[in-house]
Amino acid sequence: MTTPTAQSTTLAPAELPATMRASVLKRQGDMVMETLPLPQPDADQVLVQVAAVGVCGSDVHYYEHGRIGDYVVDHPLILGHELSGRIAAVGSAVDPARIGNRVAVEPQRPCRTCKQCKAGRYNLCPDIEFYATPPIDGAFAEYVTIQSDFAYDIPDSVSDEAAALIEPLSVGLWACERAEIKPGSRVLIAGAGPIGIIAAQAARAFGATEIYITDIAEDRLAFALEHGATHALNAKTDSVEGLDVDAFIDASGAPQAVRSGIKAVGPAGRVILVGLGADDVELPVSYIQNREIWLSGVFRYTNTWPLAIQLIADGKVDLDILVTGKFTLAESEEALKAGKQAGQLKAVVYPGR
Numbered sequence: 001m002t003t004p005t006a007q008s009t010t011l012a013p014a015e016l017p018a019t020m021r022a023s024v025l026k027r028q029g030d031m032v033m034e035t036l037p038l039p040q041p042d043a044d045q046v047l048v049q050v051a052a053v054g055v056c057g058s059d060v061h062y063y064e065h066g067r068i069g070d071y072v073v074d075h076p077l078i079l080g081h082e083l084s085g086r087i088a089a090v091g092s093a094v095d096p097a098r099i100g101n102r103v104a105v106e107p108q109r110p111c112r113t114c115k116q117c118k119a120g121r122y123n124l125c126p127d128i129e130f131y132a133t134p135p136i137d138g139a140f141a142e143y144v145t146i147q148s149d150f151a152y153d154i155p156d157s158v159s160d161e162a163a164a165l166i167e168p169l170s171v172g173l174w175a176c177e178r179a180e181i182k183p184g185s186r187v188l189i190a191g192a193g194p195i196g197i198i199a200a201q202a203a204r205a206f207g208a209t210e211i212y213i214t215d216i217a218e219d220r221l222a223f224a225l226e227h228g229a230t231h232a233l234n235a236k237t238d239s240v241e242g243l244d245v246d247a248f249i250d251a252s253g254a255p256q257a258v259r260s261g262i263k264a265v266g267p268a269g270r271v272i273l274v275g276l277g278a279d280d281v282e283l284p285v286s287y288i289q290n291r292e293i294w295l296s297g298v299f300r301y302t303n304t305w306p307l308a309i310q311l312i313a314d315g316k317v318d319l320d321i322l323v324t325g326k327f328t329l330a331e332s333e334e335a336l337k338a339g340k341q342a343g344q345l346k347a348v349v350y351p352g353r
Contacts, residue, residue, distance in 0.1 A: 028066030054082030084163030183207030191252030200228030253277025
């Protein structure tokens with residue numbers, strides 16, 4: 001493992017290489033370094049020289065299992081969808097003045113014309129293309145392309161790492177929006193991993209005054225108390241039932257945590273399911289019915305990058321504290337395994353190294 005810096009180098013179009021390096025998942029458990037043609041931006045796209053890429057649990061799952069649900073790695077795939085970088089070239093319809101700008105990338109491409117897109121729910125577009133979801137390649141590579149309006153300019157005060165982690169922050173922000181968290185809200189979050197910590201910070205930024213977080217790891221609970229949560233509960237010994245919170249966000253995927261969390265919600269409260277766990281979970285239906293609890297899943301996000309950038313720039317959310325491992329592109333496989341090490345929260349890959 002190395003500790004590279006996260007600064008990318010600006011290249012004028014005439015200086016662009018013909019090829020790039022990429023770390024490719026050939027099949028389950030098999031990563032290789034390859035030299036690939038430099039991607040060419042469409043008219044409405046920009047070419048981004050990737051600075052930093054966060055490792056997500058979905059990347060690890062594809063590496064270890066070769067699939068997530070119906071999405072199967074049956075062809076070589078470039079992982080990574082949490083990214084930042086610098087615009088190196090632009091398509092013919094994009095202002096060339098954008099070249100050189102540091103950006104955070106929203107790693108998806110909705111069709112923009114279907115019923116869901118037109119309703120503002122582009123995350124639910126049936127034809128959406130998402131980085132590192134078969135067959136769409138991701139960002140464990142030196143360059144990527146993305147629609148220009150999904151490459152958001154970031155101020156100098158926002159690090160490459162924080163800009164990359166706007167993607168998981170967006171999950172937390174979207175969960176808080178769905179939970180209708182507002183000033184004075186009382187919130188319970190299950191799971192003190194990266195998404196749980198991010199959700200706690202997001203809830204605090206939204207004005208929540210009491211933020212309970214549960215986990216079975218005392219070190220993660222202690223970290224959560226330092227970075228967003230107001231109360232930490234050990235799921236092995238502490239009951240949450242009867243807390244009467246306004247909202248419960250599950251970031252664990254554990255069936256027992258989901259059931260217990262629901263019973264911590266007061267009348268007319270909200271339950272938001274973020275964590276990926278079992279496909280089917282037994283729920284306390286009568287409790288939900290009798291208290292008119294509103295329950296929803298979360299599938300990615302919409303229109304969250306501007307708010308996320310502002311929260312980071314204003315110091316209301318700190319994503320840099322999550323980074324516990326830094327890896328070169330050639331060390332991508334090591335980065336995917338880093339989460340199993342004690343004390344690790346978020347690994348970051350630097351494709352320019």
